[in-house]
Amino acid sequence: MSKIISVTGNHSASWAARTAIPAVIAAYPITPQTTIVEKIAEFVENGELKSEYVRVESEHSAMAACIGASALGLRTFTATSSHGLALMHEMLHWAGRSRLPIVMPVVNRSLGPPWNIWSDHTDTMSQRDTGWIQLYASNNQEVYDTVLMLFRLCEDPKVLLPGMVALDAYILSHTFTSIEVYEHDEITDFLPSYEAGHWKLDPKDPMATGNIAGPEYYYELSYAIHEGFEAARKLIPKVEADFKKHFGRDHGQFINEYHCDDAEVILIALGTMGEEAQLAVDELRNEGVAAGSARLRVFRPFPAEQIQALAKKAKAFVVIDRSLSYGHLGGAATEIRSALYRGGQTIPVQGVIAGLGGRDVRHTDIKKMFKIGFDVADKGEAKPDIFYGLKR
Amino acid sequence: MDLFEIRFHGRGGQGAVTGAKILGDATRLEGKHFQAFAHYGAERRGAPVMAFTRVADEAIRIHSYIYEPEAIVVLDETLLENPTVKAGLKDGIFLVVNTPRLPGEIKLPVKAKIATVDATKIALDEGILVAGIAVVNTIMLGAVVRATNIASIESVKKAIRKGLEGLPDKVIETNVEAAQRAYNELNMGYSL
Structure with a gap:
């Protein structure tokens, strides 16, 4: 049993x-x-x-x-x-x-x-x-x-x-x-x-x-x-x-979507950050803000078509990567931009690097990343990739 | 119930993590969801350590650390002056301390609900020792649930029996009785 x-x-x-x-x-x-x-x-x-x-x-x-x-x-x-x-x-x-x-x-x-x-x-x-x-x-x-x-x-x-x-x-x-x-x-x-x-x-x-x-x-x-x-x-x-x-359980196949259907900004993250992002969405929705989160569950095979379909729902993406390909970008942001280009889509994708080496990333941090995402959606253009919480 | 977050302060080897896990299990027996985890760094025997239990009615989607707990449990009163114990204090916080002192003798910079119990004495009385040192983690759980009402003492006893599975029955029952003693002997500086 x-x-x-x-x-x-x-x-x-x-x-x-x-x-x-x-x-x-x-x-x-x-x-x-x-x-x-x-x-x-x-x-x-x-x-x-x-x-x-x-x-x-x-x-x-x-x-x-x-x-x-x-x-x-x-x-x-x-x-x-x-x-x-x-x-x-x-x-x-x-x-x-x-x-x-x-x-x-x-x-x-x-x-x-x-x-x-x-x-x-x-x-x-x-x-x-x-x-x-x-x-x-x-x-x-x-x-x-x-x-x-x-x-x-x-x-x-x-x-x-x-x-x-x-x-x-x-x-x-x-x-x-x-x-x-x-x-x-x-x-x-x-x-x-x-x-x-x-x-x-x-x-x-x-x-x-x-x-x-x-x-x-x-x-x-x-x-x-x-x-x-x-x-x-x-x-x-x-x-x-x-x-x-x-x-009796499923985990969302390729991408676990949360309030994405009517979202203006969709934030994409992997692993536990992808689940915690839902709390940021809950708080923003309570404030009347059209936020959605998508947890990228399958990385290979990469779900390019699903990413393209997701982009049709939103004005901008924010992608959090807990990884860094030095001299370029985070692993997921790279793939997502590539998938969108291949699909002929041009919504801005704001890359965010966060949580490297176990640095804690809270839903309150993710909420701040959403705020950046809404700014990006308004301007129609992503900023250079953000190194969130970097101490210099 | 919104999230209820508990932070344990102990010393490496005192079983703070096991205590946090058994407490989580006790809440699970009452239909709650929980996480129990430690603050992992360079652990070594005797060094200050922290462990956490996070409890909620719904499946828990938070995975980041606990910054402002609802309750603090101090297994070793020499840690009371440690800055980590003072971090994230807020009015209404529960503070449960292993000490022979009474709640009125313990000062905090916020309006805390303070409860004390001499868990070390209970451990010595009952012979709950490892390498000659009193082990108070399971004992303190009796105090924690009385102080906070986060679970019943019956669930704590069941969770201790499950959590210590594999040890001799007599050892397990001694731990269970000691938790009940801490529950009974708790000095509460407030009423629930």
């Missing part, structure tokens, strides 16, 4: 693994992800989770072990954060290009130096092009639910891609809330066991993978990965609808 438990965001991820029963889990601990894998090790040790738990000496090896396991056609899981994710980088490409449906929660943490263990999205944004599906969660229940949805999505024969769900360090990873969890038997209608239908390594039927493909083949294989993302794009609404049918 399903039950309500009080857990951190990290343990929400551990419980999702417990529910999905990956055949193989290989992971290396890193603050603030450590408690995800500690809890999983405890589940395995107690016999509550029948997974093969592989201890490794680094994140690069963790992902290499996951690639090996997934190539055997087995459901595979890991978790990491920040420098651990950065160390995996080479293997992330290997997993993506091998079309292996590995599922991985990533606790969003800044990169050093200087050492900082708090929330920052630059770690996952830096992995944009590795061929991984990428989602951002805004609460502990969503972390749990998204892991289950990702297994279903990633393991689909038309998709066959690895997927990561990002969760904000401490804000979710170490914050207790109550969530609903299920036993494995209760989810098998939604998430059947994984059968690799494409290719798999089998000692009884030996084959090789990862061979040389010259210029006459490589391009087509890259396009096939792109097609996998397009298949994922089609499947995400279906998976989410099916999840809702089974468990």
Whole structure:
């Protein structure tokens, strides 16, 4: 029977693994992800989770072990954060290009130096092009639910891609809330066991993978990965609808909209800031101001059409990024402007950088960003990107 | 109910985070939503630490820090002069302190509702010690719910039993009884 438990965001991820029963889990601990894998090790040790738990000496090896396991056609899981994710980088490409449906929660943490263990999205944004599906969660229940949805999505024969769900360090990873969890038997209608239908390594039927493909083949294989993302794009609404049918919850598919239909200014943010933005909208609506918020939940495949449709509703966007591509912009603002240009739309997009390295961003701050957005809507032109709260 | 936010002040190793979580669980048993979290920095045993419980009737969409709590719980009275305890004070705030002193003996620059209990004595009486040091986190929860009415003592007892699951039954029941003692022995400088 399903039950309500009080857990951190990290343990929400551990419980999702417990529910999905990956055949193989290989992971290396890193603050603030450590408690995800500690809890999983405890589940395995107690016999509550029948997974093969592989201890490794680094994140690069963790992902290499996951690639090996997934190539055997087995459901595979890991978790990491920040420098651990950065160390995996080479293997992330290997997993993506091998079309292996590995599922991985990533606790969003800044990169050093200087050492900082708090929330920052630059770690996952830096992995944009590795061929991984990428989602951002805004609460502990969503972390749990998204892991289950990702297994279903990633393991689909038309998709066959690895997927990561990002969760904000401490804000979710170490914050207790109550969530609903299920036993494995209760989810098998939604998430059947994984059968690799494409290719798999089998000692009884030996084959090789990862061979040389010259210029006459490589391009087509890259396009096939792109097609996998397009298949994922089609499947995400279906998976989410099916999840809702089974468990009664959904998290908004690509973009979780809040009072957007009649909004003059829509503020877009990821993760927990995207959820807290709703409070700023509530306050502004009480003051008679037509504000709306949109939490960008799926980052890859990027929901360009949904962004274009959202732009038809508003006079201006404000986009908050908890990440910075030095010398350019925040990760989400870049993508949103690109999507709008492609759609022939010209509403101003005000970029705001905020919350780097765990700097607290409150709904009262977000309200101030909305005020800037209304000014931008009036003038019809965005200001240079704003570094909100920067001390100089 | 609007948000009710509680800030715990303790020292590293005193179990402030566990206390904040068990309190959250007690409110959940009464149908509330909660978050419990710590202020993460460079924690070490003995250093001042803070933990927080945020309670509401509806699902909680705030994820930023707590700046102006409705209640402050001080597990170690030597922290009373610490600037972090004085941060975000407002009139009507509850202050629940582990001290042998009476509420009238504690001064704050705002109109606070002050309650005190000698939780350290209770811990020593009941033998709730870790490495020879009195542990007051669960004991203080009995005081907190009496002082603020944020949950019933029955829910606190259930939440303690759940939160300490895995420890010997005798240890758990001692903690439960100690929380009831703190509830009974609370000195309140105001009436609810």
